[in-house]
Amino acid sequence: RIAHEIKNPLTPIQLSAERLKRKYLKEIGSDPDTFRTLTDTIVRQVGDFGRMVDEFSAFARMPQPVIRPENLGRVMREALVLQQAAHPEITYRVGIPAESPTVPCDRRLIGQALTNLLQNAADAVAARPREDGEGRRIGLTLEPSDEGWTITVEDDGVGLPDGEERARLTEPYVTHKAKGTGLGLAIVKKIMEDHGGRLALEDRPDGPGARAMLILPAEAPAAGRKEEAVLGVGRVGHGA
Incomplete structure (x- = not known):
């Protein structure tokens, strides 16, 4: 339950960063490389955090094996x-x-x-x-x-x-x-x-x-x- 609540905001954060990159990259005139780097960093870090939450959740509720x-x-x-x-x-x-x-x-x-x-x-x-x-x-x-x-x-x-x-x-x-x-x-x-x-x-x-x-x-x-x-x-x- 806690893991689910933590992960809930991650998807809109990731999607928002991806949309910013798609929609506004061509309109950034002063420093497009920095804009691209920052949005890529947001997407990557959100993905890493989501995987960390998955690992904590998996370890906390390890099921008994079905042999x-x-x-x-x-x-x-x-x-x-x-x-x-x-x-x-x-x-x-x-x-x-x-x-x-x-x-x-x-x-x-x-x-x-x-x-x-x-x-x-x-x-x-x-x-x-x-x-x-x-x-x-x-x-x-x-x-x-x-x-x-x-x-x-x-x-x-x-x-x-x-x-x-x-x-x-x-x-x-x-x-x-x-x-x-x-x-x-x-x-x-x-x-x-x-x-x-x-x-x-x-x-x-x-x-x-x-x-x-x-x-x-x-x-x-x-x-x-x-x-x-x-x-x-x-x-x-x-x-x-």
């Missing part, structure tokens, strides 16, 4: 396609088996966790200065592990902070980014814990950057086993 058998490769591709469209300057290297596993999970929540990690990776990649001609790369892979299945998001960005700051990255409201709520990784950690899995963060082993891993169990967590028994869960599904 069903889901094709993990399909969930990954759905999260990836939105990021590819938003960041065409980044090269995404994808390693998802043709026959992707069917695992017990909440499709929407795992998609949200993946989206958070992919967006973090895109932010980190954008923040690292590049040599001329040096590309920007993010990897997304799915592999079996001793614990079940591991989704890995790897980037060649600025990397993780050191020491105590790194240890606190998954705590709510802790961030090392200039702009951020500090809730992205906290949300991911909570989602994984609710699935009986975990989030792991480490340095990229072969260069600058970071690696984030979503480690999902092959079996449903205790709270979801009753529904799993009704729906049925296999190890491998087709059509990823």
